Amino acid sequence: MTRTLQALKSFANDEAGATSIEYALIAGIVSIAIAAGLTSMRGELQTTFTEVGTELNSNSAN
Numbered sequence: 001m002t003r004t005l006q007a008l009k010s011f012a013n014d015e016a017g018a019t020s021i022e023y024a025l026i027a028g029i030v031s032i033a034i035a036a037g038l039t040s041m042r043g044e045l046q047t048t049f050t051e052v053g054t055e056l057n058s059n060s061a062n
Helices: 002-013 018-040 042-061
Strands: none
């Protein structure tokens, strides 16, 4: 019985995996923020890349 209680206390006090979980949560939140930012800038990015593509095509024809 004493070993079981010691094992449970040791397990409860072990924080080895907590840091990994925290970093995973931070990475997930940052990924969501990046996705939201890119989604809101979608139209502007599409216009910019279209203009760049048009310029490249017109310059390659010369």
